[in-house]
Amino acid sequence: xxxLLLVGVGELGLPxxxxxxxxxxxxxxxxTPSRAALLRDLVDEVFPVAGTAEEQWxxxxxxxxxxxxxxxxxxLGEPQVLAAALTAxxxxxxxxxxxxxxxxxxxxxQRAVFAAAGLPQPxxxxxxxxxxxxxxxxxxxxxxxxPLSSSGSSGVELVPDGAAWADAVGRRDGEGRLLVESAVTGxxxxxxGLVRDGRVLLGNVTEKETGPAPYFxxxxxxxxxxxxxxxxxxxxxxxxxxxxxxxxxGIVHLEFRLTADGPAIIEVAVRTPGDSIMDAVGLxxxxxxxxxxxxxxxxxxxxxxxxxxxxxxxxSLFPTAAPGRVVAVHGTADLRGRPGVAxxxxxxxxxxxxxxxxxxxxxxAAVLVEAADPESLEKAxxxxxxxxxxxxxxxx
Ligand SMILES: Nc1ncnc2c1ncn2[C@@H]1O[C@H](COP(=O)(O)OP(=O)(O)OP(=O)(O)O)[C@@H](O)[C@H]1O
Ligand SMILES: [Mg+2]
Numbered sequence: 001x002x003x004l005l006l007v008g009v010g011e012l013g014l015p016x017x018x019x020x021x022x023x024x025x026x027x028x029x030x031x032t033p034s035r036a037a038l039l040r041d042l043v044d045e046v047f048p049v050a051g052t053a054e055e056q057w058x059x060x061x062x063x064x065x066x067x068x069x070x071x072x073x074x075x076l077g078e079p080q081v082l083a084a085a086l087t088a089x090x091x092x093x094x095x096x097x098x099x100x101x102x103x104x105x106x107x108x109x110q111r112a113v114f115a116a117a118g119l120p121q122p123x124x125x126x127x128x129x130x131x132x133x134x135x136x137x138x139x140x141x142x143x144x145x146x147p148l149s150s151s152g153s154s155g156v157e158l159v160p161d162g163a164a165w166a167d168a169v170g171r172r173d174g175e176g177r178l179l180v181e182s183a184v185t186g187x188x189x190x191x192x193g194l195v196r197d198g199r200v201l202l203g204n205v206t207e208k209e210t211g212p213a214p215y216f217x218x219x220x221x222x223x224x225x226x227x228x229x230x231x232x233x234x235x236x237x238x239x240x241x242x243x244x245x246x247x248x249x250g251i252v253h254l255e256f257r258l259t260a261d262g263p264a265i266i267e268v269a270v271r272t273p274g275d276s277i278m279d280a281v282g283l284x285x286x287x288x289x290x291x292x293x294x295x296x297x298x299x300x301x302x303x304x305x306x307x308x309x310x311x312x313x314x315x316s317l318f319p320t321a322a323p324g325r326v327v328a329v330h331g332t333a334d335l336r337g338r339p340g341v342a343x344x345x346x347x348x349x350x351x352x353x354x355x356x357x358x359x360x361x362x363x364x365a366a367v368l369v370e371a372a373d374p375e376s377l378e379k380a381x382x383x384x385x386x387x388x389x390x391x392x393x394x395x396x
Contacts, residue, residue, distance in 0.1 A: 001026050002298045005070035005087070007061045008049075008080040009039060012274060016076065017042055019291035025298065028068050030060045030083075054105075057083035065091050072298035074250075076272050078149075081105060085270075094196075094249040094299050096270035103245055104270040108148045108179050114265055117244035119237070121265040122181040131169045133180045141165065142183040145172065154359040158183055158213045186259040188266070189230055190221070191238040192273060192281055193252040194292055194305055200242060201305050202292075204281045205234035208255070211320070217357045219320065220381065221277050224284040224313035225374040233263045241268055251293050253277075274360070276316040276343070276368050283314040283342065283370045313377040314342075314370040317384055318363040321354045324392030331387035335367065340380050343368040344388070354392055364390055 004025045009017060017039070020027050028045040029036055036046045047064035050056050057075075061083040065073065073093050075084030081101050088095030096104070103109045111124045123140060127133040130145065137143045137159070145168055147155040155175075159165050172178070188208040194201045207230075209220040226234070234256065241247075241254050245268065253273040255266040272278060272293065282289040285308040292305045326348050335344050346365045348354055354364055367384050371377035 002072065002300070003028060003068065003070040004294065004298055005030065005047075005061065005064055005068065005073040005084075006043075007057060007073060007075040007084045007087070008077050009035065010077050012272075013076050015278070015290040016074065016272075016294060019288060019294045022291065023294060023298070023300070025072075025294070028064055028070060030057065030064050030080075052079065054079050054082055058086055061087045062090065072294075074294065074297040078105065078269070078271065081269075081271050094297055096250045096252075097246050097248040100245040100247045100270045104268060106148050107146060107267055108177075110265075110268060111179070111181075113244055114241070117240070119240055119244055119265060120261075120263055122184045124179060124181045126177065126179055128177050129173055130175065130178055130180070131173045133178075134165065134169070137165055137180055138162065140182045144181045144183050146179050146181070147175075148177060148179055156216060158216070160213070184257050184259050184264040186257040186264075187230070188255065188257045189226060189234055190273065190277065191234045191241075191252070191254040191256070192277060193238050193242060193254070194250075194289075194296065194302070195242055195247055195252060196249050196296055196302070198242065198246075198248055200239055201302060202285070202308055203235045203238045204285070205231045206277060206281070211357055215358050217360055217363065218275055219318050219363075221275055221280055221316045222313065222374075222377065222381075223277075223280045223315070224310050225315075225377060230258055233258060237263045237265070241265065245270065249296050251296070275318075276366060279342070279368055280314040280316045283368070284310055284312055286311050312370055312372055313374055314368065315377055315381050317367045317369065317381060319365045319367065319385060319388050319390065320357055321348075321364050321390035322392050323354055323356050324394045326350050326352045326354060327391045327393050330389040330391065335384060335387050338383075340370050340376075341367065341384070342370055346388070346390070348390060353395060354390065 007030045026044045029043040030047045049060035085101030142160045190206045192204045205226045207222040210216040254268045348364045369380045
């Protein structure tokens, strides 16, 4: 029975746990005691982590591996990526490589590595204090300001002009080290790659729809719909990024914009994407992507991945609501009964306050749909948006 060490299961990790069990793997879970308690019956061993700092995840994962000798180690979230990569390295297990994990954790390191490899990306500068980058930014406005190691779009801000720059400096000068980039324009995509020993087994291009500036929070992901030119550019860039990172084994999630001059890298992560992209890509390829990732981590064969073809289209949607107090949620049951609707989740109830969507966690609902072709998918997307309505009233 293969042994899988899961470093942090988080809120999205259940499908991985189920996939591991289906493969009859024994699962050891490194988790906080409170979260582990909820999953105690589903796992074979629990290794508690003393806190949620990256160093503490590493301490717990390395300790667990020393005692339990797993055949594979897998991290799902950002704070656990380094812990799992360190553990894989020490124990000779499949993994993205320590170098790829380190680079994945830091957007400024990504810029350095991609610049050296000659890959297309925005102009950038790293600054210890936002105000110190004023001259650099003035020549390149609009720019984007972002933390080096964050996710969920938190702290990512488009600065369109000089007045907005002064405002941003006023608010963020004391924030410490930041990355400032030229803002590139063009539609945005992601590329999901399943990789074994540096070879891409499956690459997928997803169309990303973001909400309004300045926060760019994702409101939809469409799989199986991208135009051929975008697919070709994404597949090529994905392979270049895998090589530049020194990525060995696992899943890569790359984000890029397709500008008038070709693709420009936004960022990359050597871990599972969020936003139900795993489910959306799985639906399109008739694959359990979670199982594929577990198989890669355990060094098991992945014949279904190698055979996979694009069969249909899918979309992961995040309906929004006007800021205010929720009066009613309409259309949930109606949607659930419709063909092609794979999942509907609404995270707010009447009486709850809904704020403006500044980061992914602010989004009040999530829906997953599938369709035979891009045209039918667009109809399904419009249908979801017209049916699921979160009615709010202003908070006075
Ligand atoms: N240089 C840039 N030019 C244009 N748009 C950008 C740039 N940098 C970031 N963005 C936009 O901001 C979004 C969030 O930025 P980024 O991916 O770097 O942050 P994040 O916190 O990791 O976000 P998430 O976890 O939501 O992917 C991007 O998806 C993109 O839409
Ligand atoms: Mg991103």
